[in-house]
Amino acid sequence: MNVDLGGRTALVTGSSQGIGAAIATGLARAGARVGVNGRDAERLERSVGKLRAEAPDGDFVAVAADLGTEEGAAQAVDALPDVDILVNNLGIFGPTPALEITDDEWRRYFDINVLSAVRLIRSYLPRMTDQGWGRVLNIASDSAVVIPTEMIHYGMSKTALLAVSRGFAKEAAGSGVTVNSVIAGPTHTEGVEDFVYQLVDRELPWDEAQRTFMRNHRPQSLLQRLIKPEEIANLVVYLSSPLASATTGGAVRVDGGYVDSILP
Incomplete structure (x- = not known):
């Protein structure tokens, strides 16, 4: 398949390393201009340098902002106001015994893993629907379906992203904009x-x-x-393309068969 994203602008949150960096590289190789996001400006510039080495023809823009806050979301939108492809990849995780997760930690996981996506969708979706084309992808996890005993708060946040994706897909119904979640397995x-x-x-x-x-x-x-990060990126690049125009409101799996279900 020939995936051509020339003329499109993408923003990949939490993309200074790992899965986000792989997604940014894949989108750039397909021709998109890609906003690369991280909190630390110096570290982000180094990450963008690495991405340019991996994709010499890629067009990368550093978007330094803490998207776990309202102020950070506003900074990102100011830096990159016109986005055709939004990939909400930002997320935190870590093991904590269930009965030791504090109220503050529950809130922190929800703010960073869920509200960061919601804020950017609210900002970018209207322009996408007005122009009749756009892609929103929320990177979820197998933990959304198979809640891990060692990090229930993380699983909760990823389950919430599935609901967010389905709900905003309904908001964008009939507009030419697709909204999906990607259930990534252990990577x-x-x-x-x-x-x-x-x-x-x-x-x-x-x-x-x-x-x-x-x-x-x-x-x-x-x-x-x-799973290799680029294996996640391959699915995201496809779902970001015109080739995936009939896939919306879905929870698409690239989980290595981890979720024991015959349905997504």
Whole structure:
């Protein structure tokens, strides 16, 4: 398939590394102008430099803003006011025993993982519907469906994103704008390496640690390995394209068969 996003502008939140960086690279390679987002301006510029090395023909714009706040969302919209493709990838995660999750932590996870997406959708969706074309993609997780016992607050936030996606897809009905969520499975990123080593022996070499983690903590994965960030990006690039014009209101899985269901 020939995915051509020439002339389109995308914003990928939380894209200085990991899955977000892979998505930004994939969209740029397909021809989109891509806003790359992170909180720290200096670190973000270094990340953009790495992305330009991976996609020399890519057009990247640094969007430094803390999207977990209303002020940060406003800064991002000011920096990149015209967005055709919005990928809400920003998210935090980490293990905490269920009965030890404080009110502040519940709020923090909801603010960063859910409200950051809602604020940007509110800002960008009207222009998309006015022009009759747009793509909104919210990066969810298998944890939205299979709530992990070690981080219920994270699972809650990703379940909420599924509802957000479905609701805004209805708001955009008939406009030419599609809104979907992507259910990403356990993926190999730097943050996930740290997470894995919180749950398995830190003395294990990475390959063995990964296998132990998947065997003991994610045994239902049919892939039986961590997903590569670019494998998530491939689906996002497709859903961002005109080729996916009939896919909206969906929760599309790239989870390595982790969710034990024959439906999305």
